[in-house]
Amino acid sequence: MTTKFLLEESRMPRHWYNIVADLPVPPAPPLHPGTKQPVAPADLEPLFTRSLIEQEMATEREIEIPEPIREVFRLWRPAPLIRARRLEQALQTPAKIFFKYEGVSPAGSHKPNSAVPQAWYNAQAGIRKLSTETGAGQWGSSLAFAGSLFGLEVKVFQVRVSYDQKPYRRALMETYGATCIPSPSPETAAGRAVLAEHPQHPGSLGLAISEAVEVAATNDDTKYALGSVLNHVLLHQTIIGQEAMLQMEMADADPDIVIACTGGGSNFAGLAFPYVGQTLRGGRKRRIVAVEPAACPSLTRGKFAYDFGDTAHLTPLTKMHTLGSTFTPPGFHAGGLRYHGMAPLVSHLKELGLIEAQAHTQNDCFAAAVLFARCEGIVPAPEASHAIQGAVAEALRCKAEGKAETILFGLSGHGHFDMAAYTNYLGGKLVDASYDEAELAMALSGLPSIPA
Amino acid sequence: MTTKFLLEESRMPRHWYNIVADLPVPPAPPLHPGTKQPVAPADLEPLFTRSLIEQEMATEREIEIPEPIREVFRLWRPAPLIRARRLEQALQTPAKIFFKYEGVSPAGSHKPNSAVPQAWYNAQAGIRKLSTETGAGQWGSSLAFAGSLFGLEVKVFQVRVSYDQKPYRRALMETYGATCIPSPSPETAAGRAVLAEHPQHPGSLGLAISEAVEVAATNDDTKYALGSVLNHVLLHQTIIGQEAMLQMEMADADPDIVIACTGGGSNFAGLAFPYVGQTLRGGRKRRIVAVEPAACPSLTRGKFAYDFGDTAHLTPLTKMHTLGSTFTPPGFHAGGLRYHGMAPLVSHLKELGLIEAQAHTQNDCFAAAVLFARCEGIVPAPEASHAIQGAVAEALRCKAEGKAETILFGLSGHGHFDMAAYTNYLGGKLVDASYDEAELAMALSGLPSIPA
Numbered sequence: 001m002t003t004k005f006l007l008e009e010s011r012m013p014r015h016w017y018n019i020v021a022d023l024p025v026p027p028a029p030p031l032h033p034g035t036k037q038p039v040a041p042a043d044l045e046p047l048f049t050r051s052l053i054e055q056e057m058a059t060e061r062e063i064e065i066p067e068p069i070r071e072v073f074r075l076w077r078p079a080p081l082i083r084a085r086r087l088e089q090a091l092q093t094p095a096k097i098f099f100k101y102e103g104v105s106p107a108g109s110h111k112p113n114s115a116v117p118q119a120w121y122n123a124q125a126g127i128r129k130l131s132t133e134t135g136a137g138q139w140g141s142s143l144a145f146a147g148s149l150f151g152l153e154v155k156v157f158q159v160r161v162s163y164d165q166k167p168y169r170r171a172l173m174e175t176y177g178a179t180c181i182p183s184p185s186p187e188t189a190a191g192r193a194v195l196a197e198h199p200q201h202p203g204s205l206g207l208a209i210s211e212a213v214e215v216a217a218t219n220d221d222t223k224y225a226l227g228s229v230l231n232h233v234l235l236h237q238t239i240i241g242q243e244a245m246l247q248m249e250m251a252d253a254d255p256d257i258v259i260a261c262t263g264g265g266s267n268f269a270g271l272a273f274p275y276v277g278q279t280l281r282g283g284r285k286r287r288i289v290a291v292e293p294a295a296c297p298s299l300t301r302g303k304f305a306y307d308f309g310d311t312a313h314l315t316p317l318t319k320m321h322t323l324g325s326t327f328t329p330p331g332f333h334a335g336g337l338r339y340h341g342m343a344p345l346v347s348h349l350k351e352l353g354l355i356e357a358q359a360h361t362q363n364d365c366f367a368a369a370v371l372f373a374r375c376e377g378i379v380p381a382p383e384a385s386h387a388i389q390g391a392v393a394e395a396l397r398c399k400a401e402g403k404a405e406t407i408l409f410g411l412s413g414h415g416h417f418d419m420a421a422y423t424n425y426l427g428g429k430l431v432d433a434s435y436d437e438a439e440l441a442m443a444l445s446g447l448p449s450i451p452a
Numbered sequence: 453m454t455t456k457f458l459l460e461e462s463r464m465p466r467h468w469y470n471i472v473a474d475l476p477v478p479p480a481p482p483l484h485p486g487t488k489q490p491v492a493p494a495d496l497e498p499l500f501t502r503s504l505i506e507q508e509m510a511t512e513r514e515i516e517i518p519e520p521i522r523e524v525f526r527l528w529r530p531a532p533l534i535r536a537r538r539l540e541q542a543l544q545t546p547a548k549i550f551f552k553y554e555g556v557s558p559a560g561s562h563k564p565n566s567a568v569p570q571a572w573y574n575a576q577a578g579i580r581k582l583s584t585e586t587g588a589g590q591w592g593s594s595l596a597f598a599g600s601l602f603g604l605e606v607k608v609f610q611v612r613v614s615y616d617q618k619p620y621r622r623a624l625m626e627t628y629g630a631t632c633i634p635s636p637s638p639e640t641a642a643g644r645a646v647l648a649e650h651p652q653h654p655g656s657l658g659l660a661i662s663e664a665v666e667v668a669a670t671n672d673d674t675k676y677a678l679g680s681v682l683n684h685v686l687l688h689q690t691i692i693g694q695e696a697m698l699q700m701e702m703a704d705a706d707p708d709i710v711i712a713c714t715g716g717g718s719n720f721a722g723l724a725f726p727y728v729g730q731t732l733r734g735g736r737k738r739r740i741v742a743v744e745p746a747a748c749p750s751l752t753r754g755k756f757a758y759d760f761g762d763t764a765h766l767t768p769l770t771k772m773h774t775l776g777s778t779f780t781p782p783g784f785h786a787g788g789l790r791y792h793g794m795a796p797l798v799s800h801l802k803e804l805g806l807i808e809a810q811a812h813t814q815n816d817c818f819a820a821a822v823l824f825a826r827c828e829g830i831v832p833a834p835e836a837s838h839a840i841q842g843a844v845a846e847a848l849r850c851k852a853e854g855k856a857e858t859i860l861f862g863l864s865g866h867g868h869f870d871m872a873a874y875t876n877y878l879g880g881k882l883v884d885a886s887y888d889e890a891e892l893a894m895a896l897s898g899l900p901s902i903p904a
Contacts, residue, residue, distance in 0.1 A: 003526035006458050074455035075534070075829050082527070086601070104556060106829025108868065148826040149538070168620075171871035174878050175825050373627050374600040377527050377558025416560065416868040419623035426626050 003085065005247040007078035014065055017238040019273045019345065020231070021061035022280040027348040028319035031306060036450055039316050046217045047224040049125040052118065055232035063235065065117075072116045072149055076105045077239070081247035086375035088395070095398035096253060097391055099411045100244045100271060101378070107172070109336075109381065109413030110267050111142035111227055114236035118225045119146035129153040129222040131215040133183065133208030136162050136335030137169025138381075138413060139227030144178030154178040155222075157185065157211045160203035162335060168417050183208040190214050190312040204328055205339055210312030217314070228264025229309060229318075229343045237270025244408065245274055255286060255408035257394055261386035262290040262299065262357075263336045265343025271410040273345075276354050288355040290346065291390035293365075295433045296329040298322060298342045299350055299357035301440070306450045309341060317448060320347040323435075324443025330433035332362050333421035334382035340443070358390055361432040365389040366425040369415070381413040382421050455537065457699040459530035466517055469690040471725045471797065472683070473513035474732040479800040480771035483758060488902055491768050498669045499676040501577040504570065507684035513729075515687065517569075524568045524601055528557045529691070533699035538827035540847070547850035548705060549843055551863045552696045552723060553830070559624070561788075561833065561865030562719050563594035563679055566688035570677045571598035581605040581674040583667040585635065585660030588614050588787030589621025590833075590865060591679030596630030606630040607674075609637065609663045612655035614787060620869050635660040642666050642764040656780055657791055662764030669766070680716025681761060681770075681795045689722025696860065697726055707738060707860035709846055713838035714742040714751065714809075715788045717795025723862040725797075728806050740807040742798065743842035745817075747885045748781040750774060750794045751802055751809035753892070758902045761793060769900060772799040775887075776895025782885035784814050785873035786834040792895070810842055813884040817841040818877040821867070833865040834873050 020026070029038040044053045055063060065073075084097040102110035122130060130152055134140025140156035147154035156178055163170060163182040173180045183203045184191040190210040194201050201207075209226070216224035226233060248254060258275050262268035272288045279285050292299055302321040309315035311325055321342040323329075329338040349355045362382075369385035371392070372378070380388060391409040398405050415422065424430045472478070481490040496505045507515060517525075536549040554562035574582060582604055586592025592608035599606035608630055615622060615634040625632045635655045636643040642662040646653050653659075661678070668676035678685060700706060710727050714720035724740045731737050744751055754773040761767035763777055773794040775781075781790040801807045814834075821837035823844070824830070832840060843861040850857050867874065876882045 001523075002461055003523070004461060006460075008458075009454055009456060071453075071455070106825075106831070112829075145829055149829075167875065168868070168871035171875040171878075172831060172868075175822060175831055175871070175874045177826060370627060373558075374629060377564075377597055377601075379558070379624060379627055414868075416620070416624075416866075417871075419620040419627070422627045423619065423623040426623075 003083055005081040005250045007243055007246055009074050009078070011246060012070060012073065012078050013239050013242040015062035016065060016235045017242060017274050017277060018058055018061055018063055018235055019277050020059050022277045025352065027344055030316040030318045031450065033308065033313055033315065033317055036317065047213060049122050049127060049223055051121045051125065052232050055235055056230055066120065069117050069120050078243045079104050081244055081251070083251065084376055087372060090371060090375050091392065091395050091399065093395040093399040094402065094404040095395040096404065096406045097395055098248065098251065098253065098408045100240060100408065101411045102240060103378065103411060103414035106145050107138065107142040108416065109138045109142065110237060110240060110270060111139045112145060113239055113270065114227065114233045114266065115142035115146035117236050119143065119150045119152055122223050123150035123152055127152070127221070127223050129155065130225045131155045131212040131222050132225045132227065133157045133205060133212045135159050135205045135338060137166055137173065138336055140180065141169055141172040141176065143225055144173040144176035147178060148176045155215065156180045157183040157208040159183055159205060159208050160201070166417065183211050185211060187211070188214040204311060206311035206325055209310035210314050213310065213314045228266040229341065231345055233266050234269035234273065234343055234345055237266045238273050240270035240410065241272060241274035244271060248408065253406050256405040257287045257289060257407045259289045259291060259387050259390040259394065259407065260410035261337065261383050261412060262292050262342070262346060263383065264339050265346035267410060267412040269343060269346055272355065276349060289390055290355055290357045291386040292357060292359050293332060293334055293337045293386060294359040294361045295332050295435055296323070296338055297359040298340065300359045302342065303444050303447065304347060304351055305447050307341060307447055317450070318344045320344045321350065323440055324446055326446055327440060327443035330435055332433050333418060334386065336383040337386065360386055360389045363430055363432050366430060368392045378411065379415045380411055381415045382418050384412045387411065455535055457533040457702045459695055459698055461526050461530065463698060464522060464525065464530050465691050465694040467514035468517060468687045469694060469726050469729060470510055470513055470515055470687055471729050472511050474729045477804065479796055482768040482770045483902065485760065485765055485767065485769055488769065499665060501574050501579060501675055503573045503577065504684050507687055508682055518572065521569050521572050530695045531556050533696055533703070535703065536828055539824060542823060542827050543844065543847050543851065545847040545851040546854065546856040547847040548856070548858045549847055550700065550703065550705065550860045552692060552860065553863045554692060555830065555863060555866035558597050559590065559594040560868065561590045561594065562689060562692060562722060563591045564597060565691055565722065566679065566685045566718065567594035567598035569688050571595065571602045571604055574675050575602035575604055579604070579673065579675050581607065582677045583607045583664040583674050584677045584679065585609045585657060585664040587611050587657045587790060589618055589625065590788055592632065593621055593624040593628065595677055596625040596628035599630060600628045607667065608632045609635040609660040611635055611657060611660050612653070618869065635663050637663060639663070640666045656763060658763035658777055661762035662766050665762065665766045680718040681793065683797055685718050686721035686725065686795055686797055689718045690725050692722035692862065693724060693726035696723060700860065705858050708857040709739040709741060709859045711741045711743060711839050711842040711846065711859065712862035713789065713835050713864060714744050714794065714798060715835065716791050717798035719862060719864040721795060721798055724807065728801060741842055742807055742809045743838040744809060744811050745784060745786055745789045745838060746811040746813045747784050747887055748775070748790055749811040750792065752811045754794065755896050755899065756799060756803055757899050759793060759899055769902065770796045772796045773802065775892055776898055778898055779892060779895035782887055784885045785870060786838065788835040789838065812838055812841045815882055815884050818882060820844045830863065831867045832863055833867045834870050836864045839863065
């Protein structure tokens with residue numbers, strides 16, 4: 001009985017998959033925050049290098065992965081696909097459970113899949129500095145790693161509460177040679193404005209984005225890098241699902257359900273888009289399930305509307321499921337899922353009925369994570385625990401219904417930097433933080449008005 | 453160009469390799485601490501289950517790995533062998549550098565290679581509880597993981613200073629369901645004796661061993677598990693070197709030098725013994741290099757003599773390179789290498805001239821580790837950084853001499869639980885702690901006298 005399905009390096013995908021080519025209806029275009037007219041490529045050039053802007057707006061189905069990027073990927077890719085036999089036994093389910101594991105990357109998550117190409121394209125264009133933001137630190141450490149490979153200076157604005165509480169991720173960024181600054185910071189107008197009013201402000205992802213964008217917009221030698229949400233970031237992650245499809249073939253299995261956690265959307269898109277695309281091109285229809293935290297439920301409770309990606313409203317307006325750019329998610333451990341919006345492409349698929357969404361509570365997700373750790377050995381990141389909980393729920397449904405369905409879920413990263421969360425959970429101290437309904441209503445009522 | 457050399461699961465070794473079968477001179481036997489006569493199997497039964505005692509004393513060359521153990525190994529094994537091309541480029545060396553990476557295991561190090569068989573054999577014998585000790589926590593978390601798979605209760609005595617300073621490893625043990633107790637503890641006579649004199653005693657590995665051994669010796673339902681030093685532990689680790697040999701063949705390369713870090717000796721033995729054995733059976737002679745910390749240099753500065761493995765002198769006497777059982781290594785970050793003794797089999801090979809030993813300072817090792825992280829992505833555990841420094845030194849020698857030698861080193865684990873050490877290093881705060889010569893002389897003068 002084979003447990004792991006490993007692809008040879010020679011079978012690592014040579015193209016990224018662009019789902020835009022297969023969509024029956026194109027997604028709504030991003031709008032300029034000032035004119036509220038569709039963004040032109042030139043509008044994005046202060047922030048992004050030209051090749052990434054081309055990918056952001058691309059409509060061809062396949063985009064070649066340059067060989068120097070594939071060479072870096074070979075440090076950890078192809079990533080394993082694993083049959084979770086012990087979890088199946090523990091649940092006594094007739095379902096087959098597979099997971100695609102991205103925690104083998106140097107930064108311990110799927111984030112380097114986009115950090116490496118973003119750094120490489122910028123280096124090719126002669127850019128010497130990148131600015132970015134990070135919450136828990138998964139994206140920041142990934143871009144720091146990628147920057148170190150191509151000689152780029154990387155400046156990371158880290159949400160202050162994470163900067164203070166998670167010194168290990170900061171240490172990882174610094175080990176790779178990046179500079180890490182707690183946000184809000186005095187380095188930007190956006191940061192100074194907040195600090196003037198709230199000197200002890202804990203920061204937020206939306207605010208850190210504003211700071212990183214401002215640095216790139218006001219420095220000619222600096223471009224901005226974002227770790228999720230945008231089309232080109234989702235594109236880069238599709239290597240996950242393409243590999244998984246080849247590996248499921250090796251396992252002589254085909255998933256009935258594909259499950260991934262979603263915050264900004266890049267991890268979910270990476271695993272799910274190649275499967276959705278296969279369906280769109282006439283292939284089999286599967287259930288594709290996005291799992292989000294009940295405390296930050298953009299897909300299940302948000303509004304599908306144009307909104308800003310950041311709090312200072314420096315970013316383009318994108319049509320997405322949003323809780324409102326002023327919405328502050330409560331403090332829970334899956335920092336990578338604490339974002340008010342959702343990737344426009346993921347939101348679009350949801351509106352088209354091509355994917356489902358579920359929200360799960362933090363304690364349920366940690367219970368699933370501990371069960372998984374004791375069965376399969378891997379201690380998952382709090383973000384990834386949402387996918388596990390989604391898979392466990394489906395496996396238990398299969399058991400109740402006596403159905404031997406095949407479940408594939410994405411395990412986006414390991415939790416070795418998040419062990420304090422496990423201590424809290426095991427000590428019974430983890431609360432299911434919930435957002436304030438009045439605050440959500442207020443945030444939603446403040447969505448920008450867009451002329452029809 | 454291939455970067456990773458991955459074995460198919462079907463090629464995972466089916467036997468452990470026992471170097472005792474190939475030795476030209478047998479190692480000195482362990483002695484009973486009371487009678488000072490060679491230990492009989494029955495003497496060990498209070499501590500170990502019979503099948504492990506048989507392995508401890510085995511003389512056959514190959515010992516079959518039971519299928520249920522191989523099934524667990526498939527969660528992460530075969531472990532990758534990687535060509536460190538970027539490190540070669542950074543060093544501008546003509547040498548080829550390969551490393552065998554054990555950080556892909558659930559606990560992030562090589563330790564599960566022995567924890568899983570130890571837990572399985574005990575479970576097979578009907579044992580329900582295991583006691584053990586841990587320093588930084590790599591062994592403790594590995595045994596906790598293994599215990600969770602086979603339904604064993606695991607009690608870990610963790611050196612108090614690590615228990616307080618490294619809460620993440622403790623959280624990992626608890627996530628796997630183990631109980632973790634700071635040592636010295638009031639649970640044992642050994643612990644109480646120390647606490648009575650020094651209520652704030654920071655603990656030591658030798659003392660934690662005494663506590664764990666005492667619990668096993670005084671409880672019928674509990675056996676003891678050790679993470680290094682003993683023959684059967686080294687035996688279990690030989691899967692590393694056997695896999696590496698197959699993978700080096702895939703890479704069409706043969707190492708001129710094999711390098712691994714050594715504390716108790718199990719990681720070193722795992723990679724090196726299969727190569728030494730090949731030489732002993734008439735194969736090619738290679739340089740086999742053990743790298744230890746300059747601050748705890750048992751192989752390079754210790755005496756080859758009979759000594760105790762613990763401070764309370766409950767263990768058998770074994771002939772080994774030792775700094776004296778009362779020697780307290782200074783505080784440095786490679787907690788897994790802070791042990792006064794060395795595995796008897798590794799010591800024996802050193803005396804026979806079959807292996808070399810080098811000692812390197814902490815700052816040199818961290819410098820090599822940071823260079824490695826920025827080239828290859830993986831942030832190594834402080835223990836593993838010693839092997840990297842050994843490899844870097846040899847690669848630079850090759851450069852100076854214009855020799856294109858092939859270097860293989862063992863990367864025993866990742867450093868994601870040790871990031872505070874990197875923060876110290878990058879902040880210039882890491883001192884090259886050195887031991888007190890007078891204390892070493894005192895500890896060596898106190899070695900037990902053994903009748904000839």
